[in-house]
Amino acid sequence: CLVGSYMFIRDWAQPAPAAQAPAAPAPAPENDGAYVTPLVRKLANEQGVDLSSVRGTGVGGRIRKQDVLEAAEAKKAQAPAAPAAAPSAAPKSPKLEPSPLRGQTVKMPRVRKLIADNMMKALHSQAQLSTVVEVDVTRIMKLRARAKDAFQAREGVKLSPMPFFVQAAAEALKAHPAVNARLNDDGTITYHDVENIGIAVDSEKGLMVPVIKEAGNLNLAGIARKTAELAKKVREGGLAPDDMSGGTFTISNTGSRGALFDTIIVNYPQVAELGIGATVRRPMVINHPELGETIAIRDMVYLTLSYDHQLVDGADAARYLNDVKARLEAGEFEGELGL
Structure with a gap:
């Protein structure tokens, strides 16, 4: 009886484990199924922007021209900076070889x-x-x-x-x-x-x-x-x-x-x-x-x-x-x- 009471008290004193929430499904692209005008699609191709990664701010999540331009600017900002041009090498001094005439006495040609x-x-x-x-x-x-x-x-x-x-x-x-x-x-x-x-x-x-x-x-x-x-x-x-x-x-x-x-x-x-x-x-x-x-x-x-x-x-x-x-x-x- 005492043992049973102890087990009951112990289980009662500890907080019950929280129920594990089901894993949330991966969010679908916000523009999935949204209509994209030919002009915006052409602009995205020119700017190298993937439309599936763009969050549309138009009515019903429609992707606007401004959304593509902002995505293009963000892409440029994330690109690694081009390495600075290496400075041109300084000209080297010519290596001068001693003349064999040094120290000689010769007849003038x-x-x-x-x-x-x-x-x-x-x-x-x-x-x-x-x-x-x-x-x-x-x-x-x-x-x-x-x-x-x-x-x-x-x-x-x-x-x-x-x-x-x-x-x-x-x-x-x-x-x-x-x-x-x-x-x-x-x-x-x-x-x-x-x-x-x-x-x-x-x-x-x-x-x-x-x-x-x-x-x-x-x-x-x-x-x-x-x-x-x-x-x-x-x-x-x-x-x-x-x-x-x-x-x-x-x-x-x-x-x-x-x-x-x-x-x-x-x-x-x-x-x-x-x-x-x-x-x-x-x-x-x-x-x-x-x-x-x-x-x-x-x-x-x-x-x-x-x-x-x-x-x-x-x-x-x-x-x-x-x-x-x-x-x-x-x-x-x-x-x-x-x-």
């Missing part, structure tokens, strides 16, 4: 000796001065980009910027005879009636100056072919004495190695030499026909004229350079390029 003697003779015999102008060659660069493929196919040589400078320089020499002249030992001046333009070329043997004969009578294609022919001879060692004689004026492309400009020593016994600096793209103030003065990215280059002040005055040098500048900036070479 014959070519180097001839160059040295001519440079010293030029400095000791002339009153040399340099004048520099800045030239906008944007039109030249654009013309070259348009014409280079067809030019190479037609002429068999690449179209570098050099022929444009040579032609402009040669044309200006015809109008400025003092720049295309020489001082003779007897005190007379010879004004040349031909424009034989030397092209200073860096080579393993030293500075070579092959000459484009009668450059003033050649078109761009002729200048390009002759330049390529002489450059090949320099590389392969096939220059003949005639290739380097008879020059009346010289052009040195100091920009080919990245120099902005150089104070050139005139190639004696000539009285002037033109230096072409590196072409650099930079912002410049230009006068636009509609916008007036504005800033634009342009291809710019420095031209340096070194000259013998005994014959060529600074005003002569400036006039010559400005004529070369005007020819290049006008960029009227379409006819020769077949454009």
Whole structure:
């Protein structure tokens, strides 16, 4: 009896276990069976939205256009952010190898000796001065980009910027005879009636100056072919004495190695030499026909004229350079390029 009473009291004192609620069925999509207009369905396809996951807020749970747009925005917000673009690697310093000439005493090569003697003779015999102008060659660069493929196919040589400078320089020499002249030992001046333009070329043997004969009578294609022919001879060692004689004026492309400009020593016994600096793209103030003065990215280059002040005055040098500048900036070479 006591045991029975104890069991009754114990069972009575403990709370009865709660009845387990039946599992709720998975909610059906709220838009299940709801009518979706063709416009809303098309919008959902365009936005990549699954209509079964959209809760319609229209009458009777109908999915509206705004519901699709909000779902699309929510989807974008949940998308993982695109990884930030990796910063471009900083340029590496070139690895410079020590020259085997370090610590050596060697005999000056014959070519180097001839160059040295001519440079010293030029400095000791002339009153040399340099004048520099800045030239906008944007039109030249654009013309070259348009014409280079067809030019190479037609002429068999690449179209570098050099022929444009040579032609402009040669044309200006015809109008400025003092720049295309020489001082003779007897005190007379010879004004040349031909424009034989030397092209200073860096080579393993030293500075070579092959000459484009009668450059003033050649078109761009002729200048390009002759330049390529002489450059090949320099590389392969096939220059003949005639290739380097008879020059009346010289052009040195100091920009080919990245120099902005150089104070050139005139190639004696000539009285002037033109230096072409590196072409650099930079912002410049230009006068636009509609916008007036504005800033634009342009291809710019420095031209340096070194000259013998005994014959060529600074005003002569400036006039010559400005004529070369005007020819290049006008960029009227379409006819020769077949454009």
